[in-house]
Amino acid sequence: MGTIKTFKAWEVDQASLFPPSVRDFVPADHPAFVVRELVRNELDLSAIHDRYTELRGFPPYHPTMMTALLLYALCRGVYSSRRIEASCEERVDFMAVTGKATPDHSTICKFRNDHREALSGLFVQVLSLCRDAGIVKLGHVALDGTKVQANASRHSAMSYKRMKEAEPELAAKVEEWMKQAQAIDEAEDAEHGPGNRGDTIPSHVQAKIRKLAKIRAAKARLEQQAAEKAARVAQEREEREQETGRPIPGRAPKALAGVPEDKAQSNFTDPDSRIMKTAKGFEQCYNAGAAVDAARQVIVATTLSNKQNDHDDLAVLVDQVISNTGETPRQVSADAGYCSEGNLEALEKRGIEGFVATGRQKHGTASPTKSATPKGPRTQAMAKKLKEQGFDSSYRLRKQTVEPVFGQIKECRGFRRFLHRGIEKVRAEWTLLCTAHNLLKLVGARG
Numbered sequence: 470m471g472t473i474k475t476f477k478a479w480e481v482d483q484a485s486l487f488p489p490s491v492r493d494f495v496p497a498d499h500p501a502f503v504v505r506e507l508v509r510n511e512l513d514l515s516a517i518h519d520r521y522t523e524l525r526g527f528p529p530y531h532p533t534m535m536t537a538l539l540l541y542a543l544c545r546g547v548y549s550s551r552r553i554e555a556s557c558e559e560r561v562d563f564m565a566v567t568g569k570a571t572p573d574h575s576t577i578c579k580f581r582n583d584h585r586e587a588l589s590g591l592f593v594q595v596l597s598l599c600r601d602a603g604i605v606k607l608g609h610v611a612l613d614g615t616k617v618q619a620n621a622s623r624h625s626a627m628s629y630k631r632m633k634e635a636e637p638e639l640a641a642k643v644e645e646w647m648k649q650a651q652a653i654d655e656a657e658d659a660e661h662g663p664g665n666r667g668d669t670i671p672s673h674v675q676a677k678i679r680k681l682a683k684i685r686a687a688k689a690r691l692e693q694q695a696a697e698k699a700a701r702v703a704q705e706r707e708e709r710e711q712e713t714g715r716p717i718p719g720r721a722p723k724a725l726a727g728v729p730e731d732k733a734q735s736n737f738t739d740p741d742s743r744i745m746k747t748a749k750g751f752e753q754c755y756n757a758g759a760a761v762d763a764a765r766q767v768i769v770a771t772t773l774s775n776k777q778n779d780h781d782d783l784a785v786l787v788d789q790v791i792s793n794t795g796e797t798p799r800q801v802s803a804d805a806g807y808c809s810e811g812n813l814e815a816l817e818k819r820g821i822e823g824f825v826a827t828g829r830q831k832h833g834t835a836s837p838t839k840s841a842t843p844k845g846p847r848t849q850a851m852a853k854k855l856k857e858q859g860f861d862s863s864y865r866l867r868k869q870t871v872e873p874v875f876g877q878i879k880e881c882r883g884f885r886r887f888l889h890r891g892i893e894k895v896r897a898e899w900t901l902l903c904t905a906h907n908l909l910k911l912v913g914a915r916g
Contacts, residue, residue, distance in 0.1 A: 613758065
């Protein structure tokens with residue numbers, strides 16, 4: 470007769486003698502406790518608290534708890550309000566943050582929308598705590614941008630040329646259907662007597678009417694953008710002519726006509742987003758930028774635009790670093806998307822040593838290379854500097870500093886698509902994501 474193996478008891482219905490605490494299930498040094506206590510004790514949430522002025526009504530969830538919940542959820546790669554609600558009910562680490570409170574997704578979504586600006590302001594506070602912890606040095610700061618999908622499909626976009634063709638076609642079709650519906654109503658009234666209101670529009674006609682309205686609104690947006698661009702270009706040309714004292718030679722740019730190009734597109738779902746080239750092809754995206762400190766990969770400034778190129782963001786990011794930290798970085802590196810005479814001059818004026826690629830860097834080479842001769846004296850000097858320094862150049866820090874940050878946000882924490890629509894809402898969402906990234910760096914430093 471063989472021996473019988475014994476196992477540990479598995480009593481799933483066994484009641485506890487004392488009510489269980491989340492501390493029984495979550496280790497004391499778990500990030501949930503660290504984030505919760507940091508939000509409770511070290512962040513100034515007065516901008517959020519001050520909005521609660523109504524004394525009547527059912528007591529809301531504590532705003533400090535809601536802030537800690539949102540930040541912790543972002544740290545754990547939980548983004549949608551419904552997934553956060555489910556996590557509050559199912560995950561003990563979320564219970565450690567909320568004290569077992571279970572706000573529903575509507576409450577979470579409303580809190581995030583109502584306090585969008587104040588939550589964005591937490592970025593500077595968390596960055597200040599990172600500096601106090603000694604993980605921000607500002608010896609070298611690397612800049613870069615990454616394309617993040619918008620909450621809209623590229624198939625919901627239409628070109629201006631197609632809009633010009635589709636609008637009259639669709640308008641004629643809707644008018645024809647409306648006349649047919651009216652004729653049918655009149656015939657039925659003559660046969661059966663007046664009983665039909667005559668204003669009921671079939672569902673397929675309603676769908677076409679809505680599409681026609683969207684096309685007309687998108688067409689008007691593109692025309693307004695073209696008119697604004699024409700005014701801006703005209704002003705720039707006038708200022709340049711006044712500086713030089715002579716007319717600008719050559720053919721006038723097409724933008725002065727104030728008419729959209731046929732290939733210009735507008736998205737019906739999120740008009741602020743743009744179709745951009747990504748590693749996986751063309752997608753409806755926003756361009757999210759960051760300036761990252763080389764010491765511990767802490768984000769020290771953020772930008773978000775709907776432009777494919779990063780060119781206009783260099784000075785914005787550098788000035789934001791100075792504003793956020795009260796200190797000027799010693800070195801700044803950036804890829805070729807930021808290279809221009811104006812950007813290199815901007816770094817010189819701020820007393821920053823720049824390492825900006827003048828072309829793409831081939832794998833295994835020491836410095837960025839480009840077949841064509843760089844234009845402008847500053848660009849030529851930069852190309853010479855990077856080539857002479859080779860592998861000893863601080864430019865090597867760029868890729869290993871900023872690109873892993875985007876990998877941590879997009880790959881490790883699974884953020885691939887913005888939840889919100891409209892550039893202002895998306896900009897606030899990106900800032901909050903960067904705040905959570907820095908919060909994790911701070912948790913690691915204190916651990």
